Each structure stands twice: as structure tokens, then as C-alpha cells.
Amino acid sequence: MEKKPASYMNPYVAGIGLGLVLLGAFVVSGRGLGASGAIMRTVVKAEKIVSQEHVDANAYLSTYGGGERDPWDEWLVLETLGVLVGGLLSGAGARRIRWETHHGPRISRGKRLVFAAVGGGLFGYGARLARGCTSGIALTGGATLAVGSWITMLCIFAGAYGLAWFLRRLWI
Amino acid sequence: MFPLVDHLGFGTPTDYVIAFALGIGFGFFLERAGFGDANKLAMQFYFRDMAVLKVMFTAIVTAMTGLVALSSFGVLEMSSVYINPTYLWPGIVGGLIMGAGFIVGGYCPGTALVGVATGKVDAILSVAGGMLGMFLFAESFQIPAIARFYAMDTEGITGRITLPEWLGVRPGIVAFAVLVIAVAGFVAAEWAEKRFKPLEA
Incomplete structure (x- = not known):
């Protein structure tokens, strides 16, 4: 019989672990953690392959990949590669690696996948506008007490809580 | 004395190996949680x-x-530590859009990557959607009003603060x-x- 997945770590213990990794990033590398930046850089990497001219002509894209610049030649990209490996190691150790889709009791798997993509798209757009996501802004900027990061963090929660009631069929 | 990177140099192989190791720790605790x-x-x-x-x-x-x-x-020189710059209104609007994305899609980018690492199909769709959203942001940056809004700062509450x-x-x-x-x-x-x-x- 296949063994069941391990239960999740106590959230406060996981939080201390995460906090120490974040502190380690500040102390060693002088910067915090991130995620969406590396995804953006991957988009630019792909766009460079399709059309270098398009990247050069766009003021936003060219900051990442203009001319000879390699969007992947950055700390955050290596850190994010580590996130994938760390997630894989943890998931393997807890027997949680399997092809599956988690969804609420009142939504089909297919619809869940559509909403996952749409939600991811909104998050991606918002993260570029706000210059970072939950990792790079809320967590990292939260710990350094950056004013804008706290405001953005509160807005993320406000946006999600504000729509939660209307979208409850997706989840509960 | 710290941050160490002041002595190691930015963008060196050592700097990148450290980034990779820190990322492993980040992903590990996200998944464990x-x-x-x-x-x-x-x-x-x-x-x-x-x-x-x-x-x-x-x-x-x-x-x-x-x-x-x-x-x-x-021990730690805070002036050498990156502080997220404050851009009030782009930060507010971007945050609200991210919040909407969170409740619609269920993931934020970091957690979606951990979901991808453990085979969650919805997480793969979330990252793919995120890439499209970011692509569209860059395209919408060609609209002068959006580029101006992105760069908009607010007197008294702006920059490294x-x-x-x-x-x-x-x-x-x-x-x-x-x-x-x-x-x-x-x-x-x-x-x-x-x-x-x-x-x-």
C-alpha cells in the first residue's frame, strides 16, 4: 500500500524557517527573496529569441534584455531555480509529488484550470505594476519595513478578501 | 562587515551559488508549509x-x-541592503490586482512555482497565465499613460523610504x-x- 503524504509543518515553525532563510539572504546577499522577477525574465528571454528588435523597442523589456543583455544573468533567476529544487526536495520527502489538481467541491477540474490561468495572469500583471509580488514585496519589503511594500501587502489582502465572498463557489 | 556580498562582489559565481542555495531553503519551507x-x-x-x-x-x-x-x-550595514522603492499609486493598484489574481487563481507566483515542482497542474496553468500577464504588461507599457502611471511618485512618500x-x-x-x-x-x-x-x- 502506498504511504500517505506527510502532514504539513506547523505554520509558525515554517515561518521561522522561512524568516531565517530571508534573513540569511539579507545578511549574505544584501537583498531579499523573490519569484515574479525571474518569471518576467523568462518571458523576456523567450521574447529575445523571437524578436530582439521587439525587446529593444520596448522601454520596459529593454531594461531586462536590451541588446546583449541576458535576462537570466541575475541573482533572482538562480534563487528561483533554487525554489523549484527546494519545493521538489520537500515534496519528495513528504510524498506529495503527483500530477493532480486541487479544486473546491463546487467547481470542475476544467474550470479550476481556467481560473488558475486567469488568476495567474492577473497576478502577473499586478506584480509588474507594483514592482514585485508576495515574495519580493510583501515578505522581503515587509521585513525591511519599506513603506510601499506594506501598502502593497495590505492591498493584496484587501483585493483578495474583497472578492472572496463573490467567488466563494470557486473554493468552498 | 555584512552583507557579505560587499566583499564577494555582485553577480559573481559565488553570489549565484548562494542565491541558488537560499532559493532551495525558500522553496523547501513554502512546500513544507x-x-x-x-x-x-x-x-x-x-x-x-x-x-x-x-x-x-x-x-x-x-x-x-x-x-x-x-x-x-x-554588524550589518543597512545602507547596503536593498530596500524596495516606494511608488504609492502603482503599488496600490498593482496590489489590488494581485489580490484579485490570488482569489481567482489560488496561487501567488512563489507558491505556484512550488506547486509546479510537486506536479500540481493548476500551478502550471497559474505560471503560464502569469507569463502571459507579464507579457501583456510589457506590451501595455507602450501606452504612454500606463508608462507614466508606473513611474508616478508621490511627494513625501517615494523612493527608498x-x-x-x-x-x-x-x-x-x-x-x-x-x-x-x-x-x-x-x-x-x-x-x-x-x-x-x-x-x-
């Missing part, structure tokens, strides 16, 4: 599972306390206030989980 599961993440917004708040604020308080202590002992600087108090005082708010939040979270626990569970 259960954040590879969108259903668990979304329950935060129905007060049924407050792990997002608990993990996030424990992590913030841990790192913040370390930063305040190390800099007050003179921290809460202690803005409020004109010592970092330790703000850190203590954050700690108190976090603990109050944890107490409220424990209460909410009991109050809103689904009947069938």
Missing part, C-alpha cells in the same frame, strides 16, 4: 485555514527582528509595533479557524 496547494492558500480568505498569515508574518517578524538587531549591533523614517521614530519601535500586531493577528487567526471551521470536517 503546504503552500503548493491552492486550496489551502485560498482558505485564508474564508478564515478556515490561516496558514498564509501565520507563516508570512512569522517570517516577516523573524527576519525583521534579525535585521534590527544586527544593524543596531553594527522605510516606516521608521516616514514616521520619524527609531526602527526598534516600529519593529516592536509590528511584533505586537503580528501576535494579535495570530491570536485572531487561531480564533477564526475554530469559528469558521467547516461543519463536515
